[in-house]
Amino acid sequence: MTLNVHSIESFSTVDGPGVRYVVFLKGCAFRCMYCHNVDTWDNAGGKAVPIADIVWEVKKNVAYLTPNRGGITVSGGDPMEQPSAVRDLFSEIKGLPITTCIDTAGYRLDDDVKSLLSVTDLVLLDMKQPDAERHRELTGHRNETVLAFQDYLDAMKIKYWLRFTVVEGVNDDDATLALLRERIAKRPMLERFEVLPYHTLGAYKWKELGIPYRLKDKKPASAATVARVCASMKDIIDADGKPLP
Numbered sequence: 221m222t223l224n225v226h227s228i229e230s231f232s233t234v235d236g237p238g239v240r241y242v243v244f245l246k247g248c249a250f251r252c253m254y255c256h257n258v259d260t261w262d263n264a265g266g267k268a269v270p271i272a273d274i275v276w277e278v279k280k281n282v283a284y285l286t287p288n289r290g291g292i293t294v295s296g297g298d299p300m301e302q303p304s305a306v307r308d309l310f311s312e313i314k315g316l317p318i319t320t321c322i323d324t325a326g327y328r329l330d331d332d333v334k335s336l337l338s339v340t341d342l343v344l345l346d347m348k349q350p351d352a353e354r355h356r357e358l359t360g361h362r363n364e365t366v367l368a369f370q371d372y373l374d375a376m377k378i379k380y381w382l383r384f385t386v387v388e389g390v391n392d393d394d395a396t397l398a399l400l401r402e403r404i405a406k407r408p409m410l411e412r413f414e415v416l417p418y419h420t421l422g423a424y425k426w427k428e429l430g431i432p433y434r435l436k437d438k439k440p441a442s443a444a445t446v447a448r449v450c451a452s453m454k455d456i457i458d459a460d461g462k463p464l465p
């Protein structure tokens with residue numbers, strides 16, 4: 221069994237807790253207007269990497285992955301394109317003293333995905349826009365499945381972080397933040413809420429691939445905007461992003 225891989229990063233500190241071995245997969249169903257990994261969208265063109273090779277690499281590095289809940293993260297693209305293969309990978313890794321994590325937009329919730337979630341310790345769930353129609357404008361798809369995905373994590377007692385990429389003038393308005401609060405408050409399995417500022421580092425890839433970049437005149441989100449989003453949650457999220465009781 222293989223995974224269709226875009227790239228691998230053997231030492232990351234921004235893709236979940238601790239130090240993480242990160243596998244970026246090919247393929248994503250969304251078309252987010254701010255995507256900085258547009259080169260992962262197409263399912264074709266990846267490298268078929270045997271699961272056994274990834275397991276071998278992770279085992280080799282297990283000593284530095286183990287502290288502080290470190291481990292392996294499968295990102296993308298989106299793991300929702302290859303849930304059964306990711307499940308097989310995580311099943312092989314489950315015996316090791318490290319955590320398994322997926323970084324996903326949560327746009328699929330069928331039996332294959334539920335099977336993957338049964339061997340996943342932590343989900344990094346992107347909440348791009350809580351309003352369904354505005355989510356469609358931002359990503360090309362409505363978000364009913366994303367919301368159901370989050371509800372499923374709480375119901376099945378699977379830990380997750382919620383991540384929100386803020387783009388000024390696109391999703392930093394009061395209506396969005398009010399709906400976002402509803403997805404954060406009283407969520408038993410939510411461990412952390414992260415606000416990620418929109419940046420333009422991946423914009424060149426759109427140009428290279430000849431895809432029109434609708435945000436080409438948009439500036440990166442400022443520290444003040446990030447602070448304003450965080451401040452709007454301050455009665456439910458502490459300064460480290462942890463939910464308040």
Ligand code: SF4
Binds near residue numbers: 252256257258298325
């Ligand atoms: S879900 Fe992620 S990889 Fe897919 S289009 Fe959106 S930002 Fe890009």
